[in-house]
Amino acid sequence: xxxxxxxxxxxxxxxxxxxxxxxxxxxxxxxxxxxxxxxxxxxxxxxxxxxxxxxxxxxxxxxxxxxxxxxxxxxxxxxxxxxxxxxxxxxxxxxxxxxxxxxxxxxxxxxxxxxxxxxxxxxxxxxxxxxxxxxxxxxxxxxxxxxxxxxxxxxxxxxxxxxxxxxxxxxxxxxxxxxxxxxxxxxxxxxxxxxxxxxxxxxxxxxxxxxxxxxxxxxxxxxxxxxxxxxxxxxxxxxxxxxxxxxxxxxxxxxxxxxxxxxxxxxxxxxxxxxxxxxxxxxxxxxxxxxxxxxxxxxxxxxxxxxxxxxxxxxxxxxxxxxxxxxxxxxxxxxxxxxxxxxxxxxxxxxxxxxxxxxxxxxxxxxxxxxxxxxxxxxxx
Numbered sequence: 001x002x003x004x005x006x007x008x009x010x011x012x013x014x015x016x017x018x019x020x021x022x023x024x025x026x027x028x029x030x031x032x033x034x035x036x037x038x039x040x041x042x043x044x045x046x047x048x049x050x051x052x053x054x055x056x057x058x059x060x061x062x063x064x065x066x067x068x069x070x071x072x073x074x075x076x077x078x079x080x081x082x083x084x085x086x087x088x089x090x091x092x093x094x095x096x097x098x099x100x101x102x103x104x105x106x107x108x109x110x111x112x113x114x115x116x117x118x119x120x121x122x123x124x125x126x127x128x129x130x131x132x133x134x135x136x137x138x139x140x141x142x143x144x145x146x147x148x149x150x151x152x153x154x155x156x157x158x159x160x161x162x163x164x165x166x167x168x169x170x171x172x173x174x175x176x177x178x179x180x181x182x183x184x185x186x187x188x189x190x191x192x193x194x195x196x197x198x199x200x201x202x203x204x205x206x207x208x209x210x211x212x213x214x215x216x217x218x219x220x221x222x223x224x225x226x227x228x229x230x231x232x233x234x235x236x237x238x239x240x241x242x243x244x245x246x247x248x249x250x251x252x253x254x255x256x257x258x259x260x261x262x263x264x265x266x267x268x269x270x271x272x273x274x275x276x277x278x279x280x281x282x283x284x285x286x287x288x289x290x291x292x293x294x295x296x297x298x299x300x301x302x303x304x305x306x307x308x309x310x311x312x313x314x315x316x317x318x319x320x321x322x323x324x325x326x327x328x329x330x331x332x333x334x335x336x337x338x339x340x341x342x343x344x345x346x347x348x349x350x351x352x353x354x355x356x357x358x359x360x361x362x363x364x365x366x367x368x369x370x371x372x373x374x375x376x377x378x379x380x381x
Contacts, residue, residue: 009242011254024171024188026072029064084226090222096377097346099141100346102204104290108294109203111306112298114262117266117269118180140159141200142367157233163234167234197236203252224244260302270307271307280352291310292312354366
Protein backbone atom coordinates (compact mmCIF):
# COMPACT_ATOMS: atom_id res chain seq x y z
CA UNK A 1 0.00 0.00 0.00
CA UNK A 2 1.11 3.58 -0.50
CA UNK A 3 -0.27 7.07 -0.65
CA UNK A 4 -3.25 7.27 -3.02
CA UNK A 5 -1.93 7.98 -6.51
CA UNK A 6 -2.07 11.65 -7.44
CA UNK A 7 -2.33 13.08 -10.90
CA UNK A 8 0.56 15.41 -11.53
CA UNK A 9 -0.20 18.13 -8.95
CA UNK A 10 -0.35 21.77 -9.95
CA UNK A 11 1.66 23.46 -7.21
CA UNK A 12 0.27 26.91 -7.95
CA UNK A 13 0.16 29.98 -5.75
CA UNK A 14 -3.59 29.36 -5.43
CA UNK A 15 -2.83 25.98 -3.84
CA UNK A 16 0.19 26.95 -1.73
CA UNK A 17 -0.72 30.43 -0.51
CA UNK A 18 -3.38 29.16 1.94
CA UNK A 19 -0.91 26.63 3.33
CA UNK A 20 1.14 29.49 4.73
CA UNK A 21 -1.69 30.25 7.15
CA UNK A 22 -2.17 26.64 8.30
CA UNK A 23 -0.04 25.00 10.97
CA UNK A 24 -0.70 21.83 13.04
CA UNK A 25 -3.92 21.90 15.09
CA UNK A 26 -3.21 18.71 17.06
CA UNK A 27 0.21 19.69 18.41
CA UNK A 28 -0.67 23.39 18.67
CA UNK A 29 -3.66 22.64 20.90
CA UNK A 30 -1.75 20.49 23.38
CA UNK A 31 1.12 22.97 23.66
CA UNK A 32 -1.24 25.93 24.07
CA UNK A 33 -3.12 24.09 26.82
CA UNK A 34 0.10 23.20 28.60
CA UNK A 35 1.41 26.76 28.55
CA UNK A 36 -1.93 28.31 29.48
CA UNK A 37 -2.25 25.97 32.46
CA UNK A 38 1.26 26.70 33.64
CA UNK A 39 2.58 23.32 32.48
CA UNK A 40 5.49 24.59 30.39
CA UNK A 41 7.85 22.55 32.57
CA UNK A 42 5.96 19.42 31.55
CA UNK A 43 6.57 20.18 27.87
CA UNK A 44 10.26 20.76 28.56
CA UNK A 45 10.47 17.53 30.56
CA UNK A 46 8.88 15.67 27.67
CA UNK A 47 11.46 17.09 25.27
CA UNK A 48 14.36 16.02 27.46
CA UNK A 49 12.90 12.55 27.98
CA UNK A 50 12.30 11.98 24.30
CA UNK A 51 15.82 13.17 23.46
CA UNK A 52 17.76 11.36 26.18
CA UNK A 53 15.85 8.10 26.71
CA UNK A 54 14.33 5.31 24.64
CA UNK A 55 11.24 5.06 26.83
CA UNK A 56 8.28 7.39 26.58
CA UNK A 57 7.46 9.50 29.65
CA UNK A 58 5.41 8.11 32.49
CA UNK A 59 1.74 8.71 33.28
CA UNK A 60 2.78 11.70 35.36
CA UNK A 61 2.52 13.84 32.25
CA UNK A 62 -0.62 15.94 31.77
CA UNK A 63 -3.55 14.18 30.13
CA UNK A 64 -3.37 16.35 27.01
CA UNK A 65 0.25 15.40 26.34
CA UNK A 66 -0.47 11.69 26.93
CA UNK A 67 -3.31 11.87 24.41
CA UNK A 68 -1.03 13.63 21.94
CA UNK A 69 1.61 10.91 22.27
CA UNK A 70 -0.96 8.21 21.58
CA UNK A 71 -2.58 10.00 18.65
CA UNK A 72 0.56 11.28 16.94
CA UNK A 73 2.20 7.82 16.95
CA UNK A 74 -0.47 6.34 14.69
CA UNK A 75 0.76 5.29 11.27
CA UNK A 76 -1.18 6.33 8.15
CA UNK A 77 -3.39 3.75 6.46
CA UNK A 78 -1.28 4.00 3.31
CA UNK A 79 2.05 3.02 4.89
CA UNK A 80 3.85 0.26 2.97
CA UNK A 81 6.18 -1.78 5.25
CA UNK A 82 8.05 -3.20 2.25
CA UNK A 83 8.81 0.29 0.98
CA UNK A 84 9.92 1.37 4.46
CA UNK A 85 12.40 -1.50 4.53
CA UNK A 86 13.60 -0.60 1.03
CA UNK A 87 14.06 3.01 2.15
CA UNK A 88 16.09 1.80 5.13
CA UNK A 89 18.31 -0.19 2.77
CA UNK A 90 19.01 2.98 0.77
CA UNK A 91 20.11 4.66 3.98
CA UNK A 92 22.15 1.61 4.99
CA UNK A 93 23.93 1.85 1.64
CA UNK A 94 24.40 5.61 1.32
CA UNK A 95 23.85 6.98 4.83
CA UNK A 96 27.06 9.04 5.14
CA UNK A 97 26.53 10.53 1.68
CA UNK A 98 22.88 11.28 2.52
CA UNK A 99 23.87 13.13 5.70
CA UNK A 100 26.53 15.01 3.74
CA UNK A 101 23.88 15.98 1.16
CA UNK A 102 21.59 17.13 3.95
CA UNK A 103 24.32 19.47 5.22
CA UNK A 104 25.58 20.67 1.84
CA UNK A 105 22.29 20.76 -0.09
CA UNK A 106 19.21 20.14 2.05
CA UNK A 107 19.82 22.63 4.84
CA UNK A 108 21.11 25.36 2.50
CA UNK A 109 17.94 24.89 0.44
CA UNK A 110 15.96 25.62 3.62
CA UNK A 111 18.08 28.67 4.42
CA UNK A 112 17.38 30.06 0.94
CA UNK A 113 13.68 30.39 1.83
CA UNK A 114 13.68 33.98 3.03
CA UNK A 115 10.46 33.71 5.06
CA UNK A 116 10.89 30.24 6.53
CA UNK A 117 14.49 30.84 7.61
CA UNK A 118 13.31 33.62 9.92
CA UNK A 119 12.05 31.00 12.37
CA UNK A 120 15.38 29.18 12.32
CA UNK A 121 17.32 32.38 12.84
CA UNK A 122 15.08 33.62 15.63
CA UNK A 123 15.00 30.33 17.53
CA UNK A 124 18.77 30.06 17.18
CA UNK A 125 19.20 33.48 18.80
CA UNK A 126 16.63 32.85 21.53
CA UNK A 127 16.77 29.18 22.41
CA UNK A 128 19.79 27.27 21.09
CA UNK A 129 22.92 27.45 18.93
CA UNK A 130 23.53 26.55 15.28
CA UNK A 131 25.83 23.59 15.93
CA UNK A 132 23.42 21.90 18.31
CA UNK A 133 20.48 22.43 15.98
CA UNK A 134 22.33 20.99 12.98
CA UNK A 135 23.51 17.95 14.94
CA UNK A 136 19.99 17.30 16.24
CA UNK A 137 18.78 17.43 12.63
CA UNK A 138 21.30 14.79 11.60
CA UNK A 139 20.26 12.70 14.60
CA UNK A 140 16.66 12.75 13.42
CA UNK A 141 17.73 11.30 10.06
CA UNK A 142 19.57 8.44 11.76
CA UNK A 143 16.67 7.79 14.14
CA UNK A 144 13.98 7.53 11.46
CA UNK A 145 16.05 5.75 8.80
CA UNK A 146 17.95 3.25 10.96
CA UNK A 147 16.57 -0.32 10.95
CA UNK A 148 13.04 -0.40 12.47
CA UNK A 149 13.20 3.33 13.16
CA UNK A 150 9.64 3.76 11.86
CA UNK A 151 8.31 0.52 13.36
CA UNK A 152 5.82 0.63 16.23
CA UNK A 153 7.57 2.25 19.20
CA UNK A 154 10.65 2.82 17.02
CA UNK A 155 13.18 5.50 17.87
CA UNK A 156 12.26 7.40 14.71
CA UNK A 157 8.60 7.61 15.71
CA UNK A 158 9.52 9.03 19.11
CA UNK A 159 11.92 11.50 17.51
CA UNK A 160 9.23 12.69 15.08
CA UNK A 161 6.80 13.17 17.99
CA UNK A 162 9.40 15.27 19.80
CA UNK A 163 10.15 17.38 16.72
CA UNK A 164 6.45 17.94 16.06
CA UNK A 165 5.87 19.06 19.63
CA UNK A 166 8.97 21.27 19.46
CA UNK A 167 7.56 22.93 16.33
CA UNK A 168 4.34 23.68 18.18
CA UNK A 169 6.21 25.07 21.20
CA UNK A 170 8.27 27.33 18.94
CA UNK A 171 5.14 28.53 17.15
CA UNK A 172 3.44 29.32 20.44
CA UNK A 173 6.35 31.40 21.71
CA UNK A 174 7.35 33.11 18.46
CA UNK A 175 3.95 33.95 16.93
CA UNK A 176 3.48 36.88 19.32
CA UNK A 177 7.15 37.74 19.77
CA UNK A 178 8.03 41.36 19.09
CA UNK A 179 10.61 40.31 16.48
CA UNK A 180 8.14 38.24 14.43
CA UNK A 181 6.92 39.98 11.28
CA UNK A 182 3.39 38.93 10.18
CA UNK A 183 4.56 39.35 6.57
CA UNK A 184 6.45 36.08 7.07
CA UNK A 185 3.08 34.32 7.55
CA UNK A 186 2.45 31.76 10.29
CA UNK A 187 5.68 30.37 11.75
CA UNK A 188 6.44 26.78 10.73
CA UNK A 189 3.41 26.69 8.45
CA UNK A 190 2.42 23.82 6.17
CA UNK A 191 4.27 25.07 3.09
CA UNK A 192 7.46 25.56 5.09
CA UNK A 193 7.04 22.13 6.69
CA UNK A 194 6.58 20.55 3.26
CA UNK A 195 9.63 22.35 1.92
CA UNK A 196 11.72 21.23 4.88
CA UNK A 197 10.60 17.62 4.43
CA UNK A 198 11.71 17.78 0.80
CA UNK A 199 15.18 18.78 2.02
CA UNK A 200 15.39 15.35 3.65
CA UNK A 201 13.80 13.38 0.81
CA UNK A 202 13.91 14.67 -2.77
CA UNK A 203 16.81 17.09 -2.27
CA UNK A 204 19.04 14.34 -0.83
CA UNK A 205 18.02 11.99 -3.66
CA UNK A 206 18.87 14.70 -6.18
CA UNK A 207 22.21 15.26 -4.48
CA UNK A 208 23.08 11.57 -4.76
CA UNK A 209 22.16 11.70 -8.44
CA UNK A 210 24.27 14.79 -9.10
CA UNK A 211 27.27 13.17 -7.46
CA UNK A 212 27.00 9.96 -9.44
CA UNK A 213 25.69 7.59 -6.77
CA UNK A 214 23.33 5.10 -8.39
CA UNK A 215 19.78 4.40 -7.24
CA UNK A 216 17.06 2.52 -9.07
CA UNK A 217 13.70 4.16 -9.62
CA UNK A 218 12.11 1.85 -7.06
CA UNK A 219 14.79 2.68 -4.48
CA UNK A 220 14.20 6.39 -4.94
CA UNK A 221 10.42 5.99 -4.66
CA UNK A 222 10.83 3.88 -1.51
CA UNK A 223 13.08 6.48 0.09
CA UNK A 224 10.51 9.17 -0.70
CA UNK A 225 7.76 6.97 0.75
CA UNK A 226 9.70 6.59 4.00
CA UNK A 227 9.96 10.34 4.37
CA UNK A 228 6.29 10.76 3.52
CA UNK A 229 5.59 8.59 6.56
CA UNK A 230 7.84 10.88 8.60
CA UNK A 231 5.91 13.84 7.17
CA UNK A 232 2.66 12.28 8.37
CA UNK A 233 4.13 11.85 11.86
CA UNK A 234 5.24 15.49 11.78
CA UNK A 235 1.70 16.67 11.04
CA UNK A 236 2.13 17.61 7.38
CA UNK A 237 -1.07 17.47 5.38
CA UNK A 238 -1.41 14.52 3.03
CA UNK A 239 -2.02 16.84 0.07
CA UNK A 240 1.54 18.16 0.54
CA UNK A 241 3.16 14.70 0.52
CA UNK A 242 4.04 14.01 -3.14
CA UNK A 243 3.39 10.43 -4.17
CA UNK A 244 6.17 10.20 -6.77
CA UNK A 245 9.71 11.51 -7.06
CA UNK A 246 8.72 13.58 -10.09
CA UNK A 247 5.91 15.20 -8.09
CA UNK A 248 8.33 15.90 -5.25
CA UNK A 249 10.67 17.68 -7.64
CA UNK A 250 7.78 19.76 -8.97
CA UNK A 251 6.85 20.84 -5.45
CA UNK A 252 10.48 21.66 -4.64
CA UNK A 253 10.75 23.82 -7.76
CA UNK A 254 7.50 25.61 -6.92
CA UNK A 255 8.74 26.45 -3.43
CA UNK A 256 12.04 27.66 -4.88
CA UNK A 257 10.13 29.97 -7.21
CA UNK A 258 7.93 31.28 -4.42
CA UNK A 259 10.30 31.54 -1.46
CA UNK A 260 13.97 31.76 -2.43
CA UNK A 261 15.45 35.21 -1.90
CA UNK A 262 18.57 36.73 -0.40
CA UNK A 263 18.38 37.73 3.26
CA UNK A 264 20.84 38.28 6.07
CA UNK A 265 19.36 35.50 8.19
CA UNK A 266 19.79 32.84 5.50
CA UNK A 267 23.35 33.96 4.92
CA UNK A 268 24.09 33.89 8.66
CA UNK A 269 22.72 30.35 9.02
CA UNK A 270 24.75 29.19 6.02
CA UNK A 271 27.97 30.65 7.39
CA UNK A 272 27.36 28.90 10.69
CA UNK A 273 26.68 25.62 8.89
CA UNK A 274 29.89 25.79 6.85
CA UNK A 275 31.89 26.73 9.96
CA UNK A 276 30.41 23.79 11.85
CA UNK A 277 31.49 21.36 9.12
CA UNK A 278 34.97 22.85 9.03
CA UNK A 279 35.23 22.59 12.81
CA UNK A 280 33.95 19.00 12.92
CA UNK A 281 36.85 17.68 10.82
CA UNK A 282 40.33 18.14 12.30
CA UNK A 283 42.90 20.00 10.21
CA UNK A 284 42.14 22.20 7.23
CA UNK A 285 42.44 19.89 4.24
CA UNK A 286 38.64 19.78 3.86
CA UNK A 287 37.96 23.45 4.65
CA UNK A 288 37.11 24.43 1.07
CA UNK A 289 34.98 21.37 0.38
CA UNK A 290 31.66 22.32 2.10
CA UNK A 291 31.29 25.64 0.27
CA UNK A 292 32.35 24.11 -3.05
CA UNK A 293 29.87 21.28 -2.64
CA UNK A 294 27.04 23.68 -1.72
CA UNK A 295 27.74 25.61 -4.92
CA UNK A 296 27.84 22.42 -6.97
CA UNK A 297 24.59 20.97 -5.61
CA UNK A 298 22.49 24.07 -4.98
CA UNK A 299 23.66 25.89 -8.09
CA UNK A 300 25.47 29.19 -8.52
CA UNK A 301 22.35 31.36 -8.47
CA UNK A 302 21.04 30.10 -5.14
CA UNK A 303 24.54 29.82 -3.63
CA UNK A 304 24.97 33.51 -4.43
CA UNK A 305 21.74 34.26 -2.54
CA UNK A 306 23.32 32.64 0.49
CA UNK A 307 26.67 34.42 -0.05
CA UNK A 308 28.50 31.09 -0.15
CA UNK A 309 32.23 31.53 -0.64
CA UNK A 310 33.30 30.77 -4.19
CA UNK A 311 35.27 27.55 -4.58
CA UNK A 312 35.08 25.79 -7.92
CA UNK A 313 34.94 22.04 -7.43
CA UNK A 314 37.64 21.56 -10.06
CA UNK A 315 39.96 23.79 -8.02
CA UNK A 316 39.20 21.79 -4.87
CA UNK A 317 39.98 18.51 -6.62
CA UNK A 318 43.16 19.95 -8.12
CA UNK A 319 44.33 21.11 -4.71
CA UNK A 320 45.67 18.81 -1.99
CA UNK A 321 43.81 15.79 -3.41
CA UNK A 322 45.23 15.64 -6.92
CA UNK A 323 48.20 13.44 -5.99
CA UNK A 324 46.01 11.01 -4.06
CA UNK A 325 43.70 10.42 -7.01
CA UNK A 326 46.53 10.35 -9.53
CA UNK A 327 48.34 7.68 -7.51
CA UNK A 328 45.21 5.58 -7.12
CA UNK A 329 44.15 5.57 -10.74
CA UNK A 330 45.68 7.52 -13.60
CA UNK A 331 42.41 7.13 -15.51
CA UNK A 332 40.17 8.43 -12.72
CA UNK A 333 38.03 11.21 -14.19
CA UNK A 334 36.68 14.32 -12.47
CA UNK A 335 33.33 12.70 -11.57
CA UNK A 336 34.98 9.63 -10.08
CA UNK A 337 37.37 11.79 -8.08
CA UNK A 338 34.49 13.87 -6.74
CA UNK A 339 32.55 10.77 -5.76
CA UNK A 340 35.55 9.26 -3.97
CA UNK A 341 36.38 12.51 -2.18
CA UNK A 342 32.73 12.80 -1.12
CA UNK A 343 32.86 9.33 0.36
CA UNK A 344 35.92 10.26 2.41
CA UNK A 345 34.50 13.64 3.47
CA UNK A 346 31.11 12.22 4.48
CA UNK A 347 32.66 9.64 6.79
CA UNK A 348 35.07 12.13 8.31
CA UNK A 349 32.12 14.46 8.89
CA UNK A 350 30.18 11.78 10.78
CA UNK A 351 33.23 10.89 12.83
CA UNK A 352 33.51 14.56 13.72
CA UNK A 353 29.85 14.75 14.74
CA UNK A 354 30.26 11.72 16.98
CA UNK A 355 33.10 13.49 18.79
CA UNK A 356 31.22 16.73 19.42
CA UNK A 357 29.89 16.91 22.98
CA UNK A 358 26.70 18.69 23.97
CA UNK A 359 27.88 20.97 26.73
CA UNK A 360 30.73 18.55 27.37
CA UNK A 361 28.34 16.22 29.16
CA UNK A 362 27.21 13.68 26.59
CA UNK A 363 27.67 12.61 22.99
CA UNK A 364 25.56 14.89 20.83
CA UNK A 365 25.24 12.47 17.94
CA UNK A 366 24.83 8.71 18.11
CA UNK A 367 24.01 5.85 15.81
CA UNK A 368 23.56 2.09 16.00
CA UNK A 369 26.80 0.15 16.12
CA UNK A 370 25.87 -1.87 13.04
CA UNK A 371 25.54 1.30 10.98
CA UNK A 372 28.94 2.58 12.11
CA UNK A 373 30.50 -0.75 11.25
CA UNK A 374 28.79 -0.97 7.86
CA UNK A 375 29.86 2.55 6.93
CA UNK A 376 33.42 2.12 8.22
CA UNK A 377 33.08 4.92 10.77
CA UNK A 378 35.97 5.04 13.23
CA UNK A 379 34.79 5.69 16.77
CA UNK A 380 36.35 5.19 20.18
CA UNK A 381 33.87 5.42 23.04
